[in-house]
Amino acid sequence: MHIPASDQTFTLTIDGLPVEGASTFDVTNPSTGQILTAAPQCSDEQLDQAVAAARGAFPAWAALPVERRRQYLRTMADTIDTHTEMLADLVVQEQGKPRSIARAEVAGLGYWLRATADIALADTVNQDDEERRSITRHVPLGVVAAITPWNYPLGQASFKLGPALLAGNTVVLKPSAFTPLANLKLGEILRDVLPAGVLNVITGTGGLGSRLTSHPGFNKISFTGSTQTGRTVMASAAATLARVTLELGGNDAAIVLPDVDVKQVAAQLFWAAFANSGQICLATKRLYVHADIYDDLARELAELAAAVTLGDPAQDDSVELGPVSNRRQYQTVLDLLNDCRDQGYTFLCGGLPDPETAGYFIRPTLIDNPPDSARIVREEQFGPVLPLLKYTAITDAIARANSSEYGLGASVWGADTEAAHQVAQQLQAGTVWVNESMHLHPQVPFGGHKQSGIGVESGLAGLLAFTNTQTLTIKHPQPTA
Numbered sequence: 001m002h003i004p005a006s007d008q009t010f011t012l013t014i015d016g017l018p019v020e021g022a023s024t025f026d027v028t029n030p031s032t033g034q035i036l037t038a039a040p041q042c043s044d045e046q047l048d049q050a051v052a053a054a055r056g057a058f059p060a061w062a063a064l065p066v067e068r069r070r071q072y073l074r075t076m077a078d079t080i081d082t083h084t085e086m087l088a089d090l091v092v093q094e095q096g097k098p099r100s101i102a103r104a105e106v107a108g109l110g111y112w113l114r115a116t117a118d119i120a121l122a123d124t125v126n127q128d129d130e131e132r133r134s135i136t137r138h139v140p141l142g143v144v145a146a147i148t149p150w151n152y153p154l155g156q157a158s159f160k161l162g163p164a165l166l167a168g169n170t171v172v173l174k175p176s177a178f179t180p181l182a183n184l185k186l187g188e189i190l191r192d193v194l195p196a197g198v199l200n201v202i203t204g205t206g207g208l209g210s211r212l213t214s215h216p217g218f219n220k221i222s223f224t225g226s227t228q229t230g231r232t233v234m235a236s237a238a239a240t241l242a243r244v245t246l247e248l249g250g251n252d253a254a255i256v257l258p259d260v261d262v263k264q265v266a267a268q269l270f271w272a273a274f275a276n277s278g279q280i281c282l283a284t285k286r287l288y289v290h291a292d293i294y295d296d297l298a299r300e301l302a303e304l305a306a307a308v309t310l311g312d313p314a315q316d317d318s319v320e321l322g323p324v325s326n327r328r329q330y331q332t333v334l335d336l337l338n339d340c341r342d343q344g345y346t347f348l349c350g351g352l353p354d355p356e357t358a359g360y361f362i363r364p365t366l367i368d369n370p371p372d373s374a375r376i377v378r379e380e381q382f383g384p385v386l387p388l389l390k391y392t393a394i395t396d397a398i399a400r401a402n403s404s405e406y407g408l409g410a411s412v413w414g415a416d417t418e419a420a421h422q423v424a425q426q427l428q429a430g431t432v433w434v435n436e437s438m439h440l441h442p443q444v445p446f447g448g449h450k451q452s453g454i455g456v457e458s459g460l461a462g463l464l465a466f467t468n469t470q471t472l473t474i475k476h477p478q479p480t481a
């Protein structure tokens with residue numbers, strides 16, 4: 001059953017209660033370009049209330065045995081599972097992704113919570129003898145600001161909520177103002193699951209994010225978004241020395257070696273670049289292809305691009321690609337496409353959309369071997385446009401792939417996996433895949449090198465990032481001489 005977003009009510013969650021916004025802001029459906037509904041705007045006072053609620057809930061939550069918090073995470077997952085259709089439907093309407101991917105996103109949230117609940121957080125015994133007992137343990141930080149982007153509104157929350165809560169912190173979650181709805185409903189359905197104040201969900205435009213990061217009540221800012229905003233977040237956190245984890249932009253290179261089975265690898269590479277209309281931080285954004293197979297692979301990719309179904313996923317479940325998710329990102333991608341056209345680069349398929357089209361649709365577009373200095377090569381497109389880049393010497397491909405301020409992910413594709421592995425080891429990125437891409441797992445940390453971020457999410461390392469390390473030592477009474 002699909003209830004249009006316009007027929008639903010959306011409230012902030014503060015201290016376990018529904019709270020109407022001080023005002024509202026419009027949320028747009030990217031498939032139509034029309035206003036979908038209004039979302040609550042969190043005022044400064046309501047932000048203070050959310051932080052106070054999280055601070056108030058912190059001592060009791062932190063004092064719970066960790067096994068009890070593990071159980072809470074599993075109950076959260078069970079509750080989310082019972083609302084899959086409702087949450088997926090909101091993601092489809094506000095974000096524009098195909099329904100099957102939206103369902104997988106909701107399922108992923110539950111999966112991540114359950115898997116995080118299973119991560120062991122053990123103390124280390126440093127010394128235990130007649131002289132002293134010394135133990136290092138991991139204590140919660142306090143109140144966490146969780147700030148997320150619009151590409152996976154619930155998926156991005158999943159990387160933060162489980163570890164933050166399991167470690168004993170309380171949270172104020174702020175999703176992107178482009179995609180507030182599913183997160184507001186998440187807060188609503190978890191109100192009866194978690195103790196009041198443990199999870200607060202607030203939304204708003206007009207600098208709410210920067211008001212969070214400069215608020216003195218947070219001990220940690222867990223931020224996912226662009227590198228540009230990440231710099232601002234880090235500067236803001238300097239005032240209180242709040243801990244930061246920054247998951248930022250990427251410009252992931254894929255290197256295709258000449259021994260691949262072109263036809264087989266083409267479909268994998270296509271979806272590595274164009275899934276979610278290219279709006280994935282770890283999507284392939286530059287494709288380096290050996291000259292021997294360049295033309296064949298380009299042709300296969302162009303055929304796949306021509307065959308893909310693009311449309312409004314709320315109207316048609318068989319749609320494979322939706323629109324670019326919001327007007328701001330649409331303009332960013334159009335700007336890059338205009339630059340490609342103005343510079344005279346060759347479009348193998350796709351291109352600038354008909355300006356009369358309603359919604360922010362851009363067909364998957366391949367740019368034929370632009371120069372390394374091209375904006376479409378150097379900048380993060382975060383949309384359905386992919387430059388194909390020809391190389392002959394692998395050392396050249398590696399140097400060009402590494403020639404970026406970003407270092408989020410990368411991939412290498414080849415029939416000889418040992419040779420591909422050798423190449424992978426030379427790439428500068430937080431995750432490097434061989435013969436696959438974008439595979440993430442809750443037990444495996446991921447994060448960016450260079451300007452793609454600071455710190456990691458997921459796995460034990462991601463959990464530890466929500467803790468302070470504390471060493472306790474007990475000096476035993478010593479026998480008098």
Ligand code: NAD
Nearest residue numbers: 148149150175176209210225226229232247248249250281
């Ligand atoms: P963005 O930086 O514009 O916004 C991200 C979040 O920060 C939003 O909630 C936004 O409201 C908030 N925000 C904006 N200005 C702020 C400020 N001054 N202080 C605090 N918060 C602020 O990014 P976006 O357009 O929402 O997302 C796209 C970007 O996110 C891309 O660069 C993409 O690569 C990146 N991203 C990275 C990862 C990762 O894991 N590394 C994952 C997804 C997206």
